Amino acid sequence: MNNFEKVDALGQLPQARFGHTITYIAKGKAILFGGATGDTGKYSITGDTFSFDMQTKQWKRVEVQGTAPNPRAAHAAVCVDINQIVIYGGATGGGSLASDDLYLLDLRSADDIGQWTVVPVVGTTPGRRYGHTLTFTKPFLIAFGGNTGQEPVNDCWCVNVEKSPITWMRLECKSEQPIARVYHSASICTNGSANGMVVAFGGRSNDQQALNDAWGLRRHRDGRWDWVKAPYKLEKEQPIGRYQHSTLFVYSMLFVIGGRTGNVGETLTIDVYDTETSEWSKFNSIQRFRHSSWLVDTNIFVYGGFELDSPNIPTDIISKINLNKLLLPSEPLTNKLGQYQHAQRNVSPQSLSPQMSPASTDTSNSSLNNSLMQKKGAPNNQINTQKQQKPFTQNQVEKPSFKFINQAIVAEESRDSKVQNKKQRLPQSAQDNNIAHLFINTLLQPKTFINLQENAKFLFQAQHIIMLCDQAEAVIKEQPMVLRCKAPIKIFGDIHGQYSDLMRFFDLWGSPFVDGKDSDIEAFDYLFLGDFVDRGNHSLETICLLLALKVRYPESIHLIRGNHEDKWINNGFGFSEECAQRLGEDPNDDDSVFARVNRLFEWLPLAAIVEDKIICLHGGIGSQLNYVAEIENLQRPLEVIHEVTTPEQQLVVDILWSDPTDSDQDFGIQPNIIRDPAGTGNIVKFGPDRVINFLIKNSLSLIIRAHECVMDGFERFAAGQLLTVFSATDYCGRHKNAGAVLILKRNLEIVPKLIYPQNLNAHNWIEDEETLKKRPPTPPRWKNQGQRRSYE
Template sequence: MTESFQKVKAYGQLPSDRFGHTMTYIAKGKAILIGGKECQIQDTTNSTGIYRFAEDIFSFEMLTKQWNSVKVQGTVPKPRAAHAAVSIKMNQIVIYGGETGGGSLASDDLYLLDLRSADDIGEWSVVPVVGITPGRRYGHTLTFTKQFLIIFGGSTGMEPINDCWCINVERKSFAWVKIECQSEQPMARVYHSASVCTNDIANETIIIFGGRSKDQQPMNDAWKLKRHADGRWDWIKVIYKLDIEQPKGRYQHTSLFFYTMLFIIGGKTGNLNEMLTINVFDTETSEWSKFKSIQRFKHASWLVDTNIFIYGGFGLSSPDIPNGAISKINLNNLLLPSKPLSNKFAQYQDALQSILTSQTSPRQRDSFRTQNYQIITQKPYIQKQAEQPFFNFSNYAIVAEEHNYQKAHNKKPMPPQIVQLNNIADLFLNRLLQPKTIINLSENNKFQFKAQDIILLCDQAEAIIKEQPILLKCNAPIKIFGDIYGQYSDLMKFFDLWGSPFLDGKDGDIEAFDYIFLGNFVDRGSHSLETICLLLALKVRYPDSIHLIRGNHEDEQVNSQFGFLEECARRLDEDPNSDDSAFARVNRLFEWLPLAAIIEGRVFCVHGGIGSQLQFAKEIENIKRPIEVIHEITNSEQQMVIDILWSDPTDSDADFGIQPNLSRDPNGDLNLVKFGPDRVINFLLKNYLQLIIRSHECVMDGFERFAGGQLITVSSTIDECGKHKNAGAILVVKKNLEIVPKLIDPKPQHYNNWIVNDDLLYDRSPKPPHWKNQGQKSCYK
């Protein structure tokens, strides 16, 4: 055995040696062992062929190499082997099928194991499914891609089959639907493998490989299953390069994707003495490569970072006695004999270890690329096109959100409006959405609506926001706005120049674009009331097309000091400290706002950043609303919220790790941090993302790259606080994920609507704008 393979020494409550089980990696850094068969008697020298179904469940802690027994409750499924399992949501697993002994197969129920609460305590439940099911089977595969849970193949106990079924988890009622394809289909098979290539941006692709046919022959073919934008499914046979040696047919193996490389591990051919290699298929070149392998079948495998782990199954030396060892395959060492694959692997490693500092300035108005995203400055956006649906699971089990983005005729249907007499949202829109009309913006004017109008608008908006997830799933094309800070006139300039979200207006483009606003709607500017009321009215009018993300100023502790409270008192003639005030009502709504969004499964949008605590985007879904921002941190969840709302990138791409945020928190009292480019790259790789877009800072050119272009900061205020002469920008993300910044330069005659009378309040100035690689410092005020 070469240095590519290493036996992992495990500790704790060791499970019995077994085969036919599943190991599923979850976000807690654990792999969960479910089912399989174990030796019926302890003396393994005499236990050949005498097995029983394992009833216990174990977790394996990747960091400490500790096995622990998982205590379960709820509707516990019958012990089984040759079943299939897949992780659906962070710390949740579903299983289906398998054999249960005595010639019987497991029921056709879909079971969910929820491990989100305490460590090593799980809750089993049966997922409510209506209609027909795929039926009982074993030796099949179960995968999850976008919003679809997919079963393929297996055996009914009489013969292998090749049917394919899916559940669309985005729908209100879960139902199995048989996938009917007009294209050629794979042959019936059992004990094959299936893996999802998440590197395919357009649509995650499932690839099945191998298996055993009806005539008991091992197979070596591979097939892609893809879903088209119009909802059609197709099987496509994978064509191998003929001049490259192809893998041997096999079954009872496993397969895993590492970026564009599909790894086929173990299995058997029917000849127990036949040695098999690890075969790697490069989906970009259609070439196979082979490497030395651990000989194992009926095992389980999982991927963590750049290592594949294998547990259980049988080996060639003792084909009747299951193995209980964990082995690690170091992919870096494994791929060294192949220069093309080794180079490809090194590219991914370089992204983790060294980020090239880009000196390109947005001011040059040139095109530049950031991985799979092209940013082109100052080109007109394109209004188009039909969008793909997104998936989301609720905070418990797999209850789908009532959130459907089905498109028809290449035109996005408008979401339903809230219809009632004297619709308050329309009243606000009619008066405030005036991008081409100069209105009186004197700081001392009374607000044109009453406090009770604002409260009614908040009631309507909050009812919508509560029903939507805390981590939004959004589609492109979409426009992204950074900080607005009560600068209503700047918002109107962007709407005037680059289109506004109003269906009835001549320049309205809400049918073609979604809009997302990355927080800091109030404070500092003198027209926070116009700004927040307009955004809330847009949310009510277009609930599924307007997305509002919480910023650090959407917090009563902050906006009571930086302008919003004083503006409510002055322009509404109210006591903002009263629980019945508009100020208090708006801040109660702020506690329900989402904390982040993901666009097309690839672009992570957040106000501040990822800080020190956030490892997986889906961890946000475990945070319960309403959220009161706690500045005196006592637990990791409170720190995560602070990180999401307050953290900044480090001062340059050369500053790595987690650092104190001295510019905002010089004394360290607020637990504010900065995160380096290495943190950005690790987060993107772990979450299969490719870009972070955030706001929270004033940047001189309106937008600025960090971490070699893997993070972009966008600021939508022009000449922030009337002091910094910075440009403002929005980002237009087109359907093909091309990113087009739209900039507005400050002008000498730019009308100032920033609060200038700071004698009555604390200093509201932000820290100075971020000048790339200069690392200016100032106290947060």
């Protein structure tokens, strides 16, 4: 069976090279920078930048602007945010080293235009070096080892990219440390008990020995860092020492690819270290060194470097390693890869069944718990020895709170550990939250809520609502157009003013019940996908409660915009009428609650991304949305323009209004006759091919959206790569549909929780037949499209 495949690349092909870096970023692209080209004795150091499109297999030279790094090889690069990478160090030829400046390449503005910037740094730097590693574990950029031009070193430095001014800090670890080394590798473990740990492997020592040890760098709750040596099971064959190799993590497995040993021409296997069992496994390998590699789904791509049969002439071949084939001889590793694929898709038929909730695949177990208990208070020299054979674990290490640019993201453990260990999320200030407390204490009544009549006077005065809007808008303005969230998280679809449904969800499946014993706000974030108002008869209770929760917990409660968070829509579908009747106001007055709430709506984000894998938005991707960066580039306050005249206006309509096609067999872009009966072409349906292409381009695995009434409360599309969730039961009193909330667990398993219609005789703002003729509810989406019903 052939596990390796040559990728036939097209376009503006870069010269064959070695000592370069390739960094996989969003938009489905890998960025090549620098390296050395030429033949024996005639090598030339380069500073060119190329992009490789994973979908089209096209190379293209990146047009760069700003202050670019000078040509270099044996440097290090890492992705630090969407379409942003940093470069540090390297050699410039003739025994000279590159400067110790930190360079940022920003590719967010366009696919093949990059802006280079020298990051301003204060204080002492790690200094010039080559053959080192650079990793990023949010928010820390970490440089380790390398050669200073005089000798290999083992110092470790970090930068907290969230703190200004940017300052390098040398990590003074009191534990046993790796010996000095150069041409080693380092990667971030992405799952399991060592999740978030920096793992360094191999390299060449000061006495020219090829090393085969692995070390994990971890951060404690009190801010201390230390190294822990990875245990190797004695009965298993250990890896051969090597350097000038590459490593990548797939799930909890470390893959070591290529490299060379102290013996000229010695062939090497691909060695795989399982951080859960401390076992090494060996597989056939391509022979490459001074190359670079990157991971896409379950394929590892290798580019450039030298091959053993021509060790003086670099290659320009891209080789693909199919991990499904490679790992077949090992059933345990094949099973782990299957878990990884499951996590990538985030959803399985079993986990989506409302009757079945499969057992959690949490990586914690009795062995790990015992290991944790034994480690408490143990001296450093008693931890992770070969005799103990403990799993390579990040236990007792608190993952720090991170931020993407302008966005705080709270790093979460599993529910139990978060409740015990995580610092309490506090309100911004007591003074700012007095009004929020008042709304929450009155409206957040999951067990004792009263089913208010549709015309009952609202419990708060207009000035209180406006004060709440002012505070909520101040919070929302400080957060980006695309939120970054962590799991576990609860995801709600349309609520449409059905306050009683929201309380039932909170009662049955947990709520952010402030200061109450039933609160789970310390364990879960909450994400609401828009359409808070209209149709139902308690839009005021719904929106005021959600805004108050946002003020109270700005980094735990996430609100994104739906198509009804728009003054031109909610002026005709219920919210305006509710404000007029229940508050006694003129909605046309600029000082009205109706006007103030709609001004706030124009600041709401349009999307959220969970764990860098799942994008959540209200409607869909339509015909225009191709990259997440396009949403990020939209400016606020944002008014939705329905008579579209520009691509940007169409993009907004796509995000808020578009739907999937009627089935997985309907491809491309199609008219959306139900939502656009006039045939303007502004509101469309998108097929499963659009979903798949969008996910590939953005390195995502799932779309979660709302916007459509679905009979079971949730529904799959595009073979499970898109989920629709709808949280309002018996929509408009006509469809008898269930409502759902999706609980996204820490391991990215999705468990839907359902509620069903109740005989509450609840009316809504469009109940009378004359109004229904003017603005009928959108018909529900049916799993069996052949039985789809039409409601006139």
